[in-house]
Amino acid sequence: MTSGSVPSVSVADVPAQSAEAVLLDVREQDEWEQGHAPGAIHIPMGDVPARIGQVEVSGPLYVVCRVGGRSARVVEYLQHAGVEAVNVDGGMVAWQQAGLPVVDDAGRPATVY
16 A cells, blocks of 8 residues: 555554564654564664664565654655665554554553553
8 A cells, every 4th residue: 555655554564573574663762762663673763864774674664653754754765765665554653553562672561652
């Protein structure tokens, strides 16, 4: 499914994290600390251009933020840079609403709102 020119998927369609499917969380540090998807990689949106080389992935990069706006902009940027990236519609709010796991930095159950 696509939203305009940005490829997007629902939270239910995000595969389990692996070398072939990486979830990149582009929210700010305080949002990340409150709660994030287990196994996600955190690079705040403003740091993506300088740090994207730190992410090793052999398949699509799934990009998530709080509700999907920032991640859509990051996906556009990554596509222009030649990276296969997909926006996660609804972001971490939809993730939590779907009952998917959310943890804090210590791995304890957490919430994003």
